[in-house]
Amino acid sequence: MPxxxxxxxxxxxLENLTKRYPGSSAPAVDNVNMEIKAGEIxxxxxxxxxxxxxxxxxxxxxxxxxxxxxxxxxxxVTDIDPVKLRRKVGYAIQSAGLFPHMTVAQNIGLVPRMxxxxxxxxxxxxxxxxxxxxxxxxxxxxxxxxxxxxGQQQRVGVARALxxxxxxxxxxxxxxxxxxxxxxxxxxxxxxxxxELHKTIVFVTHDxxxxxxxxxxxxxxxxxxxxxxxxxxxxxxxxxxDDFVSGFVGAGAALKRLNLTRVRDVxxxxxxxxxxxxxxxxxxxxxxxxxxxxxLLLDRRGRPYKWLRRGDLMRARGSLARxxxxxxxxxxxxxxxxxxxxxxxxxxAGRVAVTGRRGEYTGVVDMETLMNSVHELLDADRxxxxxxxxxxxxxxxxxxxxxxxxxxxxxxx
Amino acid sequence: xxxxxYLGTQHQQLLTDAYQHASAVFxxxxxxxxxxxxxxxxxYRSGWAGNLATTATSTILTxxxxxxxxLLIPVVGLGVPPTVISLTLYGLLPIVRNAIVGLRGVxxxxxxxxxxxxxxxxMRLLRxxxxxxxxxxxxxxxxxxxxxxxxAAIAAYASGPGLGNEIFRGIASLGSRNALNQVLxxxxxxxxxxxxxxxxxxLLGRLTISRGIRA
Numbered sequence: 126m127p128x129x130x131x132x133x134x135x136x137x138x139l140e141n142l143t144k145r146y147p148g149s150s151a152p153a154v155d156n157v158n159m160e161i162k163a164g165e166i167x168x169x170x171x172x173x174x175x176x177x178x179x180x181x182x183x184x185x186x187x188x189x190x191x192x193x194x195x196x197x198x199x200x201x202v203t204d205i206d207p208v209k210l211r212r213k214v215g216y217a218i219q220s221a222g223l224f225p226h227m228t229v230a231q232n233i234g235l236v237p238r239m240x241x242x243x244x245x246x247x248x249x250x251x252x253x254x255x256x257x258x259x260x261x262x263x264x265x266x267x268x269x270x271x272x273x274x275x276g277q278q279q280r281v282g283v284a285r286a287l288x289x290x291x292x293x294x295x296x297x298x299x300x301x302x303x304x305x306x307x308x309x310x311x312x313x314x315x316x317x318x319x320x321e322l323h324k325t326i327v328f329v330t331h332d333x334x335x336x337x338x339x340x341x342x343x344x345x346x347x348x349x350x351x352x353x354x355x356x357x358x359x360x361x362x363x364x365x366x367d368d369f370v371s372g373f374v375g376a377g378a379a380l381k382r383l384n385l386t387r388v389r390d391v392x393x394x395x396x397x398x399x400x401x402x403x404x405x406x407x408x409x410x411x412x413x414x415x416x417x418x419x420x421l422l423l424d425r426r427g428r429p430y431k432w433l434r435r436g437d438l439m440r441a442r443g444s445l446a447r448x449x450x451x452x453x454x455x456x457x458x459x460x461x462x463x464x465x466x467x468x469x470x471x472x473x474a475g476r477v478a479v480t481g482r483r484g485e486y487t488g489v490v491d492m493e494t495l496m497n498s499v500h501e502l503l504d505a506d507r508x509x510x511x512x513x514x515x516x517x518x519x520x521x522x523x524x525x526x527x528x529x530x531x532x533x534x535x536x537x538x
Numbered sequence: 539x540x541x542x543x544y545l546g547t548q549h550q551q552l553l554t555d556a557y558q559h560a561s562a563v564f565x566x567x568x569x570x571x572x573x574x575x576x577x578x579x580x581x582y583r584s585g586w587a588g589n590l591a592t593t594a595t596s597t598i599l600t601x602x603x604x605x606x607x608x609l610l611i612p613v614v615g616l617g618v619p620p621t622v623i624s625l626t627l628y629g630l631l632p633i634v635r636n637a638i639v640g641l642r643g644v645x646x647x648x649x650x651x652x653x654x655x656x657x658x659x660x661m662r663l664l665r666x667x668x669x670x671x672x673x674x675x676x677x678x679x680x681x682x683x684x685x686x687x688x689x690a691a692i693a694a695y696a697s698g699p700g701l702g703n704e705i706f707r708g709i710a711s712l713g714s715r716n717a718l719n720q721v722l723x724x725x726x727x728x729x730x731x732x733x734x735x736x737x738x739x740x741l742l743g744r745l746t747i748s749r750g751i752r753a
Contacts (some may be wrong), residue, residue, distance in 0.1 A: 177711035187654055222651030226669045226748035235665075236655050271565030285655065295654075 134164035134325030135198030135292035138186060142193035144179055154179050156193070156350040163198075163292075164323040169339035170330055170373070176350035181295055182327050185214045197293060212240055215294040217322075220302040221282030223270040229255070229281050230266040236289040249506035254284040257321075259314060276307035280314070286324070297327045300335070312338055333373060337362070337381055345370050358385055363503060382502065383463035388456055391498035393488030395480050396421050401430065401445065408445075409438060421478065422449060427485040429455055429478040455480045458487065462498070465490050544719040556727050559700030562693070563686045563735070566622055570629030571679055577630070578637025579663065580673075588638045595631035603628065603641065603692045611696055621690070623700035628689050629682040636678030640671030673747050680739045687732040693726065701727045 138161070144154040154176045169177040174456065182188040184195060184354045186207045194203045202210050223232050233254055234247040242250070255262040258280040270278055279299060286294055300308045312335065319326065330336055336343045337358045344355040347369050354366040362378045362385075365371035374381070397415035399408045400423045412420045421447065422431040431449035440448060454468045455478045468477040469492055476491035545552065581587035599745030603624060610620035617722075644667050652662045668675075701724045708720030743752075 185654060187650065208658050210654050211654060216645065216651070216654035218651055218654065220647070222647050222654075224648060224652075224666055224670075226751045228750070235657075239661070241658060267749070271750060 132290045132292045133323040134162075136163045136196075137181075137293060137325060137327065138194075138196040139184070140194040140196070142180065142183055142190050142195065144176075144183060144188060152191075152349055154183065154190075155307065155351060155372070157350050157352065159344065159352065159355065161325060161327065163325055165341040166319060166328060166339055166341045168328045168330060168336040169346055170333055170336040170343055171346035171350075171353075172348075172373075173331060175348050177329050177331075177346045178297055180346070180350045181297055181327055184293075184327060185211045185216060185295055187211075187216075194385045212289060213235060213290040213291050213293070215286035215288075217279075217282045217286040217294070217296045217299045219298045220275070221270070221278040221299075223278055225270050225287070227269075228266065229260075229268050229270070229273070232270070232281060233285045233288050235285065240289055250280040250288065254279075254287060257287070257318065258284045260284075269498070274307075276311060279303060279307075279311055283318070287324075292325060294324045294326045296326060298329055301330070301332075304333045308335075315339060333375060334381065334384075337384060345373055359506050360510050360513065363506035364514075379499065379503065380463065382506070383466060383499065384461045386462045386498070386502060387458065388460050388462065388465050388479055388490060389458040391462065391490070392494055393490060394494060396478075396489045398423050398486060399433075400427070401425060401535045405438075405445070408433070412438065419450075419474070421486065421489070423486055426483075429486050432474070432515040452478055455484070456490070457481070457523055462495065466495055469495060540724045541719050541722060543724065544679050549722070552701075552723055552727060554702055555699075555701045555724075556731060559687075559690055559702070559728065562618075562625065562699055562736075563683060563690050563731075566625035566686060566690075567629055567679065567683055569622075570626045570682060571675075574627070574630050574633030574678070574682075575637050575668075575675060577634050578641055579668075582638045582641040588642070592631075592635050592638060595634045598627050599631045603689045604651060604695060607692060607696045607698075616697045618698060620696045621693035621700075625686050625690060625693070629686050632681040632685070632705060633675065633680040634678075635669065636674040640674035641667055642656055643674070669748065670751065673743070673751065673753075676739065676743055676747070680736065682733055683735050683739070687728050687735070691728060701731075 137159075139157050139159040142154060142157040142159075143152055145152040157180055159167075169181060171177045179188055183190045184197075186195075186202075189207075190203070194201055196202065197210075197214070223229075224235075227235075230248075230251045233251045237247045237250055251266065252262045255265055260277060260280055265273070265277070265281075270281070273281065282299065283296075286296075300311050303311065316339065328339060340358055342355060342357055343361055345353045345361065345366075347353045353373075354361055354370045356366075359382070361370065362382045365374055365378075369377075394501060396419075397411055397417060398421045399411050402425065403411075408420065408422075412433070418434060420433050421429055422433050424430040429452040431445075431451055433445075433449040437448040437450075454472065456465050456468050459479055465477060465479075469475055469490065476489050477489045478486060479490055481487045550748045577591050581591045606624045606627070606725075607620050610623055614620050614623065648666060648670070649662065652666045657665065670724055690700050693700055704720050704724030704727070708717045708722075708724065711717050711720075726727035
């Protein structure tokens with residue numbers, strides 16, 4: 126939950142932003158125009174050397190643009206003192222960039238100290254931030270960076286970037302140097318943080334899967350930071366603007382699309398269930414009246430326990446102890462469809478039980494439901510993309526009309 | 539008269555000489571450190587300036603100390619001035635070189651991070667770069683001090699202060715009863731002082747190098 130004092134995001138507008146290095150004919154970043162809404166996560170993704178990092182560093186003017194304007198929250202920051210600008214813009218980089226000679230608390234407290242907070246306020250803020258990024262303050266406050274794992278360092282790096290509560294957060298491949306499992310955790314953490322903080326985050330990565338997972342919108346950049354497509358992950362997956370984008374999306378766009386939808390968003394079928402306390406006879410009856418071949422046995426807390434088939438019951442002979450197949454795998458309602466598909470594919474009967482927060486049974490997802498939902502999703506995406514394109518075209522024709530009319534009027538005068 | 543008797547009768551004079559020796563080296567080291575680090579800070583960002591500073595200071599080091607003091611006498615006279623000037627000049631090289639190497643060795647990503655979170659150039663230097671370059675600079679200071687301990691003995695040639703007087707007196711009266719004792723007392727005194735200074739630097743390192751970067 127956002128507390129009253131925390132600053133939420135600000136808009137970022139880039140207008141004709143250009144960076145030209147002396148001695149090279151082609152600009153490194155060529156005329157970038159972009160509007161980033163307050164509170165959204167925008168991902169810059171593209172091959173190495175495409176200028177995505179340069180573009181990011183121009184937002185806090187670590188690299189001075191040679192042309193164009195930058196506006197943050199409506200204020201033109203292209204010519205203000207860069208030191209002042211950077212204190213309002215959080216910055217997190219690959220392998221955290223923590224200062225090794227300072228403790229975790231000193232690292233996090235740097236920016237607040239520079240802008241003149243009292244030491245008691247800084248101490249309280251450090252505790253709050255360590256809590257926020259999931260590190261126990263008592264344990265970690267006094268540690269030095271080298272006493273932390275890569276993932277922990279990265280968390281401290283994010284905490285430092287957030288220290289003075291900036292409206293904007295720039296992240297330059299922050300999770301590039303940690304192992305895949307830790308990276309996955311950190312990504313989840315960032316999503317959780319953003320739910321609480323609603324900052325405007327610009328995030329650079331070359332990993333398209335990371336972009337899909339984190340981004341509200343993704344800007345796919347090609348060389349000289351030309352924007353190949355700037356849209357939602359869904360739109361980019363289902364309707365890539367050109368060959369460059371589809372090449373970058375890579376094979377398996379439909380599979381990646383599954384990551385964007387949760388089990389709770391699709392239809393969950395209800396299955397006949399019985400509990401372990403039911404007498405055998407009533408289980409028989411239940412199975413008979415359900416008309417299915419199979420029934421799900423729940424344990425005393427309502428959690429999926431065993432799949433029972435007709436044949437199993439015949440052989441049970443009065444005891445359920447050895448009858449049926451144990452439930453190996455379940456998915457929660459928050460799992461992605463991809464996780465669900467994985468579970469369904471590995472299950473020998475092609476279905477998986479869905480559980481609620483405490484592991485209690487809520488329904489079943491099977492192959493058929495999954496296929497139907499995926500088709501529906503893709504169709505919907507396609508429709509939306511077409512409408513979107515249509516709108517764009519309409520807007521374009523209107524503009525041309527208006528220009529032509531304007532031109533005629535001027536000519537008439 | 540054996541060596542211990544000599545120490546017994548002369549300890550007053552020896553302690554005074556030792557104190558003056560240590561004091562001269564210490565004060566020259568403070569000045570050399572300030573100037574050396576300053577030269578390092580000013581030049582490390584540019585390739586040629588840094589190299590020029592290192593070359594210039596190492597050229598000074600190639601001048602024999604006796605010649606240096608001899609050359610300074612007609613300019614600044616006898617006594618303390620030529621001693622202080624030559625000691626400071628000799629002390630510069632290791633400090634300048636290590637300051638430049640240390641400052642250049644700071645991970646550029648950290649400097650980038652420091653800029654990125656809004657540190658001004660001065661703050662970057664004082665809070666990030668110098669603390670990180672401090673261990674090599676301190677090593678430079680240690681090396682300089684050891685070197686100056688020996689060179690300071692030559693200062694007696696220009697009637698400077700210190701244990702060198704003891705050595706020169708002994709050399710001047712070779713063959714006399716106390717000649718060997720004098721040379722021995724001066725030399726051993728310098729060795730003891732050098733060890734004491736080194737111990738002090740170890741302690742200083744413990745106190746000033748952050749636990750986060752201590753080896």
